[in-house]
Amino acid sequence: QQQVKQSPQSLIVQKGGISIINCAYENTAFDYFPWYQQFPGKGPALLIAIRPDVSEKKEGRFTISFNKSAKQFSLHIMDSQPGDSATYFCAASKMSNQFYFGTGTSLTVIP
Amino acid sequence: SQTIHQWPATLVQPVGSPLSLECTVEGTSNPNLYWYRQAAGRGLQLLFYSVGIGQISSEVPQNLSASRPQDRQFILSSKKLLLSDSGFYLCAWSASPGAGPFFGPGTRLTVL
Numbered sequence: 399q400q401q402v403k404q405s406p407q408s409l410i411v412q413k414g415g416i417s418i419i420n421c422a423y424e425n426t427a428f429d430y431f432p433w434y435q436q437f438p439g440k441g442p443a444l445l446i447a448i449r450p451d452v453s454e455k456k457e458g459r460f461t462i463s464f465n466k467s468a469k470q471f472s473l474h475i476m477d478s479q480p481g482d483s484a485t486y487f488c489a490a491s492k493m494s495n496q497f498y499f500g501t502g503t504s505l506t507v508i509p
Numbered sequence: 510s511q512t513i514h515q516w517p518a519t520l521v522q523p524v525g526s527p528l529s530l531e532c533t534v535e536g537t538s539n540p541n542l543y544w545y546r547q548a549a550g551r552g553l554q555l556l557f558y559s560v561g562i563g564q565i566s567s568e569v570p571q572n573l574s575a576s577r578p579q580d581r582q583f584i585l586s587s588k589k590l591l592l593s594d595s596g597f598y599l600c601a602w603s604a605s606p607g608a609g610p611f612f613g614p615g616t617r618l619t620v621l
Contacts, residue, residue, distance in 0.1 A: 432609070441599050441612035442553070487553065495541055495560060497603070497610055501552040 401425060402490050404500025411507050417475040419503045421488035424469065428490040428498075433462060433473045436485045436502075445486075446473075478507045511536035515600050515613035522620055528573075528587040530616050532600030535581065540602040542583040543610055544575055547597040559583060595620045 403422045411417045421431075432447035448455045448462040448471065455462045461474040475482055488500040512535045522528060534540055544556040555568045557575035565575050572591060576584045583600055598616045603609035 434612075439615075439617070441601075441615045444609065444611060447608070495603075496558065497543075497555075499553045499555075 400501070401498035402488060402500045404488050404503060406503060407501070408504045409506070411478045411505065413478065413480060413507055413509050415478050415507075417473075417478045417482065417505055417507070419473045419486050419488070419505070420470065421472065421490075421500050422468075422470045423490050423498075425490070425492065426469070427492045429493070430491040431462070431464065431471050432489050432491075432497075433460075434487040434489065434499075436487065442487060475505075478505075480507045480509055483507050511602070511611065513600060513602055513611060513613040515598075515616055517616060518614065519617045520619070522590050522618065524592055524620055525589050528585070528590050528594070528618070530585040530598055530600075530618075532583040532585075532613055533581055534583075534602045537581070537602065537604060539580060540604060541610070542577060543601040543603070544583065544585050545599040545601060545612075547599060547615075549596075553599070557585070590620045592620050594618065 405420050433445045434442035435445045436442040446457045446460050446462055448464050450466050453464050459476045464471045483506050486503045489497050491497045514533045541560050543558045545553045546556055547553055557565055557567055559565050559577045562577050562580055573587050600613040601610035
């Protein structure tokens with residue numbers, strides 16, 4: 399059973415546009431929700447993370463929106479750039495011992 | 510600052526040969542350690558995780574095994590590789606509570 403469901407599988411955005419990736423979870427015990435960015439041939443890099451006591455967290459052009467009642471969280475990339483083209487993974491964790499990852503979103507930002 | 514190392518970076522092995530991938534973490538004590546596998550264009554599959562020396566939890570039954578002989582060392586092994594073992598192997602660590610996991614650079618394994 400997929401603990402974290404991620405959509406869309408792929409996304410194409412124009413340069414300067416907003417990229418939005420969504421994730422949903424079932425386990426209300428999850429208490430930590432990180433997002434990762436992965437370039438081809440590299441390990442995933444932690445991008446930004448949020449805890450359920452906060453509804454939004456912003457770091458530069460990257461924002462996580464968190465809806466606890468709907469059990470959903472999303473990554474927004476503002477002013478998307480070609481350099482943002484990568485695969486993005488959401489994840490969820492309970493007590494930070496086990497992490498459950500989404501299936502990934504391949505983002506392409508076209509100039 | 511913390512650093513995670515994996516080696517080798519790439520590996521080509523024949524079917525039936527043994528495997529040993531090593532991961533070490535610097536700059537932290539008693540981390541949780543993880544081995545993930547990523548097939549081409551796919552998501553992250555958790556293989557093993559460890560909360561301490563000699564404590565290994567397996568998530569997926571297979572011909573792979575893991576060991577943690579030291580606090581910051583995690584080893585992935587196989588006695589006989591299968592074609593299906595090809596993939597991108599990622600080691601990761603996390604602190605308890607709440608940050609990470611932080612991934613290493615990965616090992617690209619091709620089994621021929």
